[in-house]
Amino acid sequence: MFGIAIDPESPRSLADQIVGGVCQRIDDRVLRHGMRLPPIRGMAGALGVSRFTVVEAYDRLVASGAVVSRRGSGFYVQAGAPSGERKAAAPEIVERTIERAFDNADVMREALADDPSTVKVGAGWLPAGWLDEGGLRRRLRVLAGREGQRLVCYGEAQGYRPLREQLRVRFDQFGFHAPPEQIVLTHGATQALDIVARTLLRPGDCAFVDDPGYWNLFASLRLLGVQLVGVPRTPEGPDVAALEALLEEHKPRVFITHSVLHNPTSGNLSATVAHRVLQLAARHDLPIVEDDTYGDYHPGHAHRLAALDGLDRVIYVGSFSKTLSANLRVGFLAARPELVRTFTDVKLFTSVGSSEFAERLIHDLLIEGHYRKTIERLRGRLAQAMDDGLELLDRAGFRPFAEPNGGMFVWAARPDLDPVELARDAAGHGIVLAPGNLFRPQLQATSYLRFNAAYLGDPRIDRFLKAI
Amino acid sequence: MFGIAIDPESPRSLADQIVGGVCQRIDDRVLRHGMRLPPIRGMAGALGVSRFTVVEAYDRLVASGAVVSRRGSGFYVQAGAPSGERKAAAPEIVERTIERAFDNADVMREALADDPSTVKVGAGWLPAGWLDEGGLRRRLRVLAGREGQRLVCYGEAQGYRPLREQLRVRFDQFGFHAPPEQIVLTHGATQALDIVARTLLRPGDCAFVDDPGYWNLFASLRLLGVQLVGVPRTPEGPDVAALEALLEEHKPRVFITHSVLHNPTSGNLSATVAHRVLQLAARHDLPIVEDDTYGDYHPGHAHRLAALDGLDRVIYVGSFSKTLSANLRVGFLAARPELVRTFTDVKLFTSVGSSEFAERLIHDLLIEGHYRKTIERLRGRLAQAMDDGLELLDRAGFRPFAEPNGGMFVWAARPDLDPVELARDAAGHGIVLAPGNLFRPQLQATSYLRFNAAYLGDPRIDRFLKAI
Numbered sequence: 001m002f003g004i005a006i007d008p009e010s011p012r013s014l015a016d017q018i019v020g021g022v023c024q025r026i027d028d029r030v031l032r033h034g035m036r037l038p039p040i041r042g043m044a045g046a047l048g049v050s051r052f053t054v055v056e057a058y059d060r061l062v063a064s065g066a067v068v069s070r071r072g073s074g075f076y077v078q079a080g081a082p083s084g085e086r087k088a089a090a091p092e093i094v095e096r097t098i099e100r101a102f103d104n105a106d107v108m109r110e111a112l113a114d115d116p117s118t119v120k121v122g123a124g125w126l127p128a129g130w131l132d133e134g135g136l137r138r139r140l141r142v143l144a145g146r147e148g149q150r151l152v153c154y155g156e157a158q159g160y161r162p163l164r165e166q167l168r169v170r171f172d173q174f175g176f177h178a179p180p181e182q183i184v185l186t187h188g189a190t191q192a193l194d195i196v197a198r199t200l201l202r203p204g205d206c207a208f209v210d211d212p213g214y215w216n217l218f219a220s221l222r223l224l225g226v227q228l229v230g231v232p233r234t235p236e237g238p239d240v241a242a243l244e245a246l247l248e249e250h251k252p253r254v255f256i257t258h259s260v261l262h263n264p265t266s267g268n269l270s271a272t273v274a275h276r277v278l279q280l281a282a283r284h285d286l287p288i289v290e291d292d293t294y295g296d297y298h299p300g301h302a303h304r305l306a307a308l309d310g311l312d313r314v315i316y317v318g319s320f321s322k323t324l325s326a327n328l329r330v331g332f333l334a335a336r337p338e339l340v341r342t343f344t345d346v347k348l349f350t351s352v353g354s355s356e357f358a359e360r361l362i363h364d365l366l367i368e369g370h371y372r373k374t375i376e377r378l379r380g381r382l383a384q385a386m387d388d389g390l391e392l393l394d395r396a397g398f399r400p401f402a403e404p405n406g407g408m409f410v411w412a413a414r415p416d417l418d419p420v421e422l423a424r425d426a427a428g429h430g431i432v433l434a435p436g437n438l439f440r441p442q443l444q445a446t447s448y449l450r451f452n453a454a455y456l457g458d459p460r461i462d463r464f465l466k467a468i
Numbered sequence: 469m470f471g472i473a474i475d476p477e478s479p480r481s482l483a484d485q486i487v488g489g490v491c492q493r494i495d496d497r498v499l500r501h502g503m504r505l506p507p508i509r510g511m512a513g514a515l516g517v518s519r520f521t522v523v524e525a526y527d528r529l530v531a532s533g534a535v536v537s538r539r540g541s542g543f544y545v546q547a548g549a550p551s552g553e554r555k556a557a558a559p560e561i562v563e564r565t566i567e568r569a570f571d572n573a574d575v576m577r578e579a580l581a582d583d584p585s586t587v588k589v590g591a592g593w594l595p596a597g598w599l600d601e602g603g604l605r606r607r608l609r610v611l612a613g614r615e616g617q618r619l620v621c622y623g624e625a626q627g628y629r630p631l632r633e634q635l636r637v638r639f640d641q642f643g644f645h646a647p648p649e650q651i652v653l654t655h656g657a658t659q660a661l662d663i664v665a666r667t668l669l670r671p672g673d674c675a676f677v678d679d680p681g682y683w684n685l686f687a688s689l690r691l692l693g694v695q696l697v698g699v700p701r702t703p704e705g706p707d708v709a710a711l712e713a714l715l716e717e718h719k720p721r722v723f724i725t726h727s728v729l730h731n732p733t734s735g736n737l738s739a740t741v742a743h744r745v746l747q748l749a750a751r752h753d754l755p756i757v758e759d760d761t762y763g764d765y766h767p768g769h770a771h772r773l774a775a776l777d778g779l780d781r782v783i784y785v786g787s788f789s790k791t792l793s794a795n796l797r798v799g800f801l802a803a804r805p806e807l808v809r810t811f812t813d814v815k816l817f818t819s820v821g822s823s824e825f826a827e828r829l830i831h832d833l834l835i836e837g838h839y840r841k842t843i844e845r846l847r848g849r850l851a852q853a854m855d856d857g858l859e860l861l862d863r864a865g866f867r868p869f870a871e872p873n874g875g876m877f878v879w880a881a882r883p884d885l886d887p888v889e890l891a892r893d894a895a896g897h898g899i900v901l902a903p904g905n906l907f908r909p910q911l912q913a914t915s916y917l918r919f920n921a922a923y924l925g926d927p928r929i930d931r932f933l934k935a936i
Binding site: 216 | 593601615622659687688796797817819
């Protein structure tokens with residue numbers, strides 16, 4: 001295949017050899033700008049390696065700038081020689097980065113499609129049936145019956161103040177303090193993260209993210225033309241040694257990370273790691289965005305960067321989408337006063353405002369104790385589903401990265417399986433799986449998948465796993 | 469003042485002379501990087517010119533890149549000599565452009581503040597009391613009482629399909645065709661415009677906008693680092709000769725324009741202008757975004773670019789925020805299928821989804837005829853308020869740019885008054901005015917203001933106008 005040969009005896013990894021071979025052919029001008037690389041399957045067959053290996057090699061070529069991936073079409077040689085080591089000019093990198101934002105969209109669209117015949121074990125949310133739609137509807141009827149609920153006009157710029165007051169109470173419980181003036185309500189946590197990113201990052205900037213991490217975030221950062229650098233996760237949070245090394249090499253403008261019930265590994269930050277991450281951040285003057293979208297599912301005391309740091313360099317983000325309703329689209333952020341002012345402006349420019357009516361509904365559910373009861377019920381149900389799910393996965397030979405102690409995600413692998421192929425097979429059985437490469441900043445190959453415990457009880461999963 | 473002198477006998481305009489003087493002092497290195505220019509009031513006093521003239525001169529200096537405006541702080545010399553003619557490097561332009569996005573935020577925050585003691589005659593929306601909150605609440609109670617209203621889960625990626633079906637029917641009435649697959653529901657028209665801009669524009673790109681135009685749009689485009697070029701408005705739409713000349717000079721990636729009841733002039737596109745704009749767009753391969761946010765207030769047949777073009781190069785944007793409820797945040801866009809696919813992806817990445825529940829509510833109001841009746845009632849009430857308001861403004865010496873034949877805005881001027889000073893005075897009387905410079909792409913001075921007819925009946929306005 002273009003004269004690229006593989007030596008299984010070589011000390012270099014197979015993927016390394018493919019990367020080297022392709023770069024050599026680009027430098028030799030055998031492969032020229034705009035030429036299409038062989039499809040993954042074809043390359044794997046020709047070289048006698050797994051598709052898995054080719055995916056890893058192609059990904060690294062894309063990351064190096066030598067190759068560009070075009071959605072639904074394949075991999076193409078980029079902008080002539082020289083190849084592998086070349087640093088492309090900033091605008092090109094930005095263009096490619098933005099283009100790659102779209103790599104994941106198909107999976108996301110599929111997961112959101114209203115198709116009750118599929119089991120969405122790859123989804124990042126609970127089945128609608130688990131949430132308390134009836135309770136929400138009752139509360140909504142009451143609210144709709146009262147006058148002056150500001151159903152027709154624009155809300156306040158930072159969002160409904162009484163809900164911000166309630167959030168202050170919750171933050172106090174988490175061990176950090178934010179008056180309502182330091183809180184902005186948003187259209188879900190996704191908008192909160194987007195507002196923060198648009199404020200702090202410019203095209204070509206570098207952002208550190210969790211690896212694995214939240215892939216919708218990666219897509220929205222790529223859309224801004226931001227270069228992503230993954231900080232490896234351990235079960236106790238970011239790998240501090242790796243973070244330190246990466247900080248020597250890159251100049252990130254922000255580190256966006258999950259502390260509690262990390263998506264996708266369900267790991268929780270330890271006190272030691274929290275302290276060391278903040279020390280490193282201080283040394284490198286690095287702002288940190290702490291995304292706490294799943295934190296409410298944690299059953300006990302959890303460590304949060306915001307609590308150690310006191311919202312000095314930490315920007316805290318959360319949401320009610322995973323616990324009360326994704327449809328109402330209510331999220332929030334909390335930060336230093338001068339940052340909050342800018343975030344509010346960006347919210348105004350890009351969406352005018354959030355829905356005060358939805359914010360009132362959430363507020364009423366909070367003060368009535370409905371929220372607390374809902375969370376307790378969901379935690380109990382999830383714990384049971386998680387026990388059963390772990391057993392099921394264990395029987396099927398999957399090993400979890402860490403034993404989840406709450407939340408909905410299991411990050412698990414069976415090293416002999418290619419998750420991308422497994423997901424393709426599963427789709428034929430009406431099962432939507434989430435292969436682990438989706439959760440990696442450069443879509444690098446991995447043997448892990450993310451399973452949502454709330455869906456693992458479906459008998460189709462058991463049948464499918466038994467048959468592989 | 470820094471040795472800048474003004475010659476009232478010179479054939480050059482006073483603003484020209486100030487611009488020239490400042491540039492000369494920068495070239496002489498009398499004014500150096502980071503130095504603050506005198507405040508507008510001080511400069512005007514020292515030179516014996518109106519503040520109005522200094523504002524125009526400073527604005528042109530900012531537009532040229534020689535000076536940068538810092539929010540709440542003043543005007544500063546930028547990056548040393550040489551000055552006036554210098555083209556700054558792209559990243560600097562982008563930084564400054566982004567910074568300038570924030571120039572308008574204070575006014576916007578003030579207009580949104582929940583302060584019933586002020587008359588918001590500068591607002592872009594109707595008073596809450598004019599909209600049918602009671603009707604909305606009744607409909608909401610019915611909806612809340614029905615099961616299966618998807619109150620808790622994520623909606624479909626493109627938004628609630630039956631509402632898209634209803635929009636198709638409305639578009640048919642407007643004379644263009646868009647099946648539901650070509651429609652995306654959004655968090656208000658603002659998100660629709662933001663999605664389009666993020667897809668089509670990159671930092672440093674040029675976008676054509678109406679001058680005067682919709683200032684919240686300008687802020688969100690500046691936030692993307694986009695360079696704005698204003699296309700002057702005539703009462704019949706964009707000035708075609710000016711558009712043609714600007715197209716020779718610039719390479720815009722998009723032209724974003726209002727066709728019906730243009731904000732702020734209330735002008736409507738004529739058939740001739742519509743045809744010529746599309747001819748020019750075709751010759752220069754220019755995509756057009758047609759924002760139709762106020763179109764429903766037009767009482768008769770209106771010309772729309774989308775109808776002539778058939779959604780080939782036109783991207784159509786609209787909203788229910790000005791007619792039914794700003795709080796529900798339901799807007800939409802329609803475009804060619806391949807663009808819609810990309811817009812949907814960007815919507816997913818940056819906000820996951822829109823609120824299907826709010827979309828269902830709007831849908832129900834549409835199919836019951838509630839929407840049609842509401843619009844008819846509002847049109848009648850606005851027509852009366854507009855008659856009265858025009859009379860009031862006429863008595864106070866204000867001349868409208870064009871006689872509005874619908875909608876809520878009057879764009880009017882009294883050449884002897886500085887609108888910025890007038891707005892400052894008005895604020896002392898609890899009146900929020902919108903001086904015209906806010907509606908210009910580079911905040912250039914103008915003698916116009918935008919008045920919202922729905923608020924002009926407040927007796928405080930009459931008293932205030934009589935006293936000036």
